[in-house]
Amino acid sequence: MADPMAMRRAVAGYVEGIHAAYATQAATFPPAVRGRMPLLAAGRFTVVAAGARHLHVLATTEPLGPLRGEEVELPGSLEGLDWVVRFYDPVVLPALGLIDEGAGPRPDDVRGTLGVSTVLYHLVTQPGSGLSPHHAGHVGAGLAAGHSAAARDFDALRSRARGREVLVDEMQGAATAGLARAQVLLARAIAPQNAPVAEAVDAALRPGAAVDPDAVRRVLVTALGGTPAGTAGAA
Known part of the structure; x- marks a missing residue:
């Protein structure tokens, strides 16, 4: 034994x-x-x-x-x-x-x-x-790579989501706490009229789906004109 x-x-x-x-x-x-x-x-x-x-x-x-x-x-x-x-x-x-x-x-x-x-x-x-x-x-x-990419993505979101920085802060807080669904819902709040973001959020929250907040975050960064960290060409 x-x-x-x-x-x-x-x-x-x-x-x-x-x-x-x-x-x-x-x-x-x-x-x-x-x-x-x-x-x-x-x-x-x-x-x-x-x-x-x-x-x-x-x-x-x-x-x-x-x-x-x-x-x-x-x-x-x-x-x-x-x-x-x-x-x-x-x-x-x-x-x-x-x-x-x-x-x-x-x-x-x-x-x-x-x-x-x-x-x-x-x-x-x-x-x-x-x-x-x-x-x-x-x-x-x-x-570590995932955590650093998230930190850089949230910096990019703050610079591009003017007037919605508080929502970005809340999304980053949810990421730090490991609250996957909260991150996804906040992505929708940051870009409520964006079709790719809405599609990614709906897919993530579909019953039985594995919630991937990192994927939704990357869609959000792209939707706001940025390049997600870890992607070729990202700053």
């Missing part, structure tokens, strides 16, 4: 690998972009490792309160990043065992069971090979 503490240390090492790659990638960006990247701007945050059928690794700034019963946490830090990893499984939190992930991960249900409404990131993986340093490096670099 696997040693539970050894598995926790493996997960904590995976999280540290993600954050190390994130910080390394972030160091290549301009200071103001780095300052707006969610993990670097968050201060101390909590990473929850929640085991249902899949392993969910999610970061949040929401307080989880003191440890209770069999709950365990391990601290971690790097230059510019400070976090703790809190572990939950069906033994510690029985409601996790009631989540049916037979047809695939159910991140919304996991967050609901934890009572977490906002996340800096939410990753789903499998224990074992899915926790390799190589995989962590790819995940962390990709996460």
Whole structure:
């Protein structure tokens, strides 16, 4: 039988690998972009490792309160990043065992069971090979690239959505908090008469659709005459 503490240390090492790659990638960006990247701007945050059928690794700034019963946490830090990893499984939190992930991960249900409404990131993986340093490096670099692209896109939107900067700020806040549907709805509010934006929003909110706020944001930037970050030719 696997040693539970050894598995926790493996997960904590995976999280540290993600954050190390994130910080390394972030160091290549301009200071103001780095300052707006969610993990670097968050201060101390909590990473929850929640085991249902899949392993969910999610970061949040929401307080989880003191440890209770069999709950365990391990601290971690790097230059510019400070976090703790809190572990939950069906033994510690029985409601996790009631989540049916037979047809695939159910991140919304996991967050609901934890009572977490906002996340800096939410990753789903499998224990074992899915926790390799190589995989962590790819995940962390990709996460940093996505966060930096979002920061630059929101800067572009502020410069192009004159009079609607408050809505752009709200959309960026929703992005930082991981509120996908809120971002999509705010995109419609920023460009209410734009047909491509309306089409992208309707598609994202269609029942059963996977909500992709990043795709909607890119459509919005393009609709307002900009070039989404990460696209060839983007500033």
